[in-house]
Amino acid sequence: MATTKKDIRALTKDQLREFFVSQGDKPFRGNQVYEWLWIKSAHTFEDMTNISIETRQMLEDNFVINHIKVDTMQRSNDGTIKNAVRLHDGFLVESVLIPTKSRSTACVSSQVGCSLDCRFCATSRLKRMRNLNPDEIYDQVVAIDQQSRLYNDRPLSNIVFMGMGEPLMNYNNVLKAIDKITSKEGLAMSPKRITVSTSGVPKMIKKMADDEVKFNLAVSLHSAIDEVRTSIMPFNEHFPLADLREALEHWYSKTKSRITYEYIVWKGINDNKEAVEALIQFCKFAPSKVNLIEYNPIDDGEFQQANSEAVNMYLNMLESRNIVATIRRSRGKDIDAACGQLANKS
Ligand code: SAH
Numbered sequence: 578m579a580t581t582k583k584d585i586r587a588l589t590k591d592q593l594r595e596f597f598v599s600q601g602d603k604p605f606r607g608n609q610v611y612e613w614l615w616i617k618s619a620h621t622f623e624d625m626t627n628i629s630i631e632t633r634q635m636l637e638d639n640f641v642i643n644h645i646k647v648d649t650m651q652r653s654n655d656g657t658i659k660n661a662v663r664l665h666d667g668f669l670v671e672s673v674l675i676p677t678k679s680r681s682t683a684c685v686s687s688q689v690g691c692s693l694d695c696r697f698c699a700t701s702r703l704k705r706m707r708n709l710n711p712d713e714i715y716d717q718v719v720a721i722d723q724q725s726r727l728y729n730d731r732p733l734s735n736i737v738f739m740g741m742g743e744p745l746m747n748y749n750n751v752l753k754a755i756d757k758i759t760s761k762e763g764l765a766m767s768p769k770r771i772t773v774s775t776s777g778v779p780k781m782i783k784k785m786a787d788d789e790v791k792f793n794l795a796v797s798l799h800s801a802i803d804e805v806r807t808s809i810m811p812f813n814e815h816f817p818l819a820d821l822r823e824a825l826e827h828w829y830s831k832t833k834s835r836i837t838y839e840y841i842v843w844k845g846i847n848d849n850k851e852a853v854e855a856l857i858q859f860c861k862f863a864p865s866k867v868n869l870i871e872y873n874p875i876d877d878g879e880f881q882q883a884n885s886e887a888v889n890m891y892l893n894m895l896e897s898r899n900i901v902a903t904i905r906r907s908r909g910k911d912i913d914a915a916c917g918q919l920a921n922k923s
Contacts, residue, residue, distance in 0.1 A: 585640035586614055586712040590762070600635065610636070615763050618719045620644045641665075645716040650724070657909030658724055664689070664713060668706055670741050672717040673914045674724050674733075682735040683721040685714060687751055688742025693776055695797075695810045697841070699875045699913075700741045708747040714754035718764065736766070737795075738773045745773070745781035755792060768792040774839065779816055779824035786824075786831040794828060795837040795868075796821070800847050801859035809846065809880075822859060829863040837866045840891075843880050848887035853894045866901040867891070873907050 588596065594607030609628060613619040620642060622633045643665040651659045658674040670686040690703035717740075722733040736758065738744040744751045755771060757763035768791035775782065776797045785794065800806040806813040825836060838860060842848050856867070869891055872882040888904060895902040908914070 582639060582641045584643045584710070584712070585610075585636070586642065587710070602632070606632065611762065614642070615715075615757060615760075618716070643710070643712065645713055645720065647720055651912040651914070652728075653909040653912045653914060655908055656729070657912065657914050658721075658728070659909060659912050659914035660717070660720060660724075662686075662717060662720070664709075670709065670713075670717075671914075672721060672740050673909060674721045674728075675908050676725070676729045680734045681725040681729055681731055682737060683718055683725075683733050684737050684739045685717045685721075686740035686742050687714060687738055687744040687747045691742050692746060693743050693810070693812050695776060697809060697843075697872070697875065697880045703741075705742070705746075708750055709742070711750045711753035711757060714751065715757050715763065718754075718758055722764065733764075733766070734770060736771045738771075739795075743776055743778070745775045745778040745785075748781055748784065752788070752790070755790075759791075772837070776810060776812070777816055777821045777824075779820040782821075782824040783827050786828040789831065793834065793837065794832075795839055796825070797839040798856070798859070799839070799841055800852065801855035802847075802852065805847060805852070809843075818859065822862075826862060835864040835866060836860065837868060839868050839870055841870050841872045842883040842888050842891060843872060844883045844887075846880070848883035848890075850890070850894070853891050856891075857895065857898050857900065860900060861898065866903070867895055868903055868905045870905045871907040873910060 590607065590611045593611050594604035597606040598604055606628070610625065613625045619625055622636045622642070625633055646663045648661045648663045648669065653659070656676045660672050662670050662672055664670065668689045670689055672686055673684040675682045675684060686709060688708050689706040691700045692705035693701060695701050718733065718736060725731060725733045738751065751773065755768065758766050758771065759768050771792040772795050773792055774795040774797060782794070799809060801818060803813065803818050806818065829836065840856065860867070869888055872880060874880070892902050892904065
């Protein structure tokens, strides 16, 4: 008879300790197994060498470890690595390691596919199939940390939730994963080195503020004019800019932390002065940083990167109003690992 065994990593440490007590063992055994699961990232019960063979068999009979598997790894000319990650039920997501001189950044996925419909993003063409579990998000980070140590001789320094999916539509699991990533019983990374990027879900931004999260927030804005934003990010009709702005004001009043905006300048869409002025009006209420991201074409060529004069106009106008602005060059383009290219060819 087929039984569905439970994913052991869905258990908290206390639940694991209680499980061992219910088996007539010591609660301490729960701590040992917990350490194997999270700090040592064991893929199988056999790996748990300080646990007796009988206990390992008992765990095998009761649970599974739904570990991710890196199916294929591609390395770009610029050192960027893209992983196609196989989940236990066969779905694929992607995650990326972006090494620079001073940083080693992991870009991780939060959902299989995406329910939003940003017209310039490759992932939007995949239907949202399901949310990732906390351990599936955590595993991506662990895999990339190992690659960073192997190829660049240093551990991971930063994490961005800019892979597939909308992290705020999978808020609870993203939060649980970040708890593990920042915990001493996980990777012990600082939340200040983690950025959650959202296309702007006002209710969830407010919730994050109320939950007093310690990680950074980035908003993929791309336009501060409703009509334009709705034409490129149709969900903006349901979450209009006024609501987004109100949520961000709430975020800032609670956290006092700077807001980062992701912004692409496209030819004929937002490469004009009015667009920049609207952006300034939108973000000037709080300390802000605007990352002007280079557009990575996805196959059908409907959108085109604006020329450098337009991007420089953004830089100059933003800086003249004391808004920090940077141009972010794309990485890993040759292997479709750049922003918005995930799922382009897999
Ligand atoms: N859903 C989240 C995170 C995933 S997208 C969000 O929207 O923020 C990560 C970033 O890549 C976002 O800033 C998004 O706007 C940007 N992006 C999407 N498609 C892109 C493309 N083709 N070229 C460059 N950036 C793109």
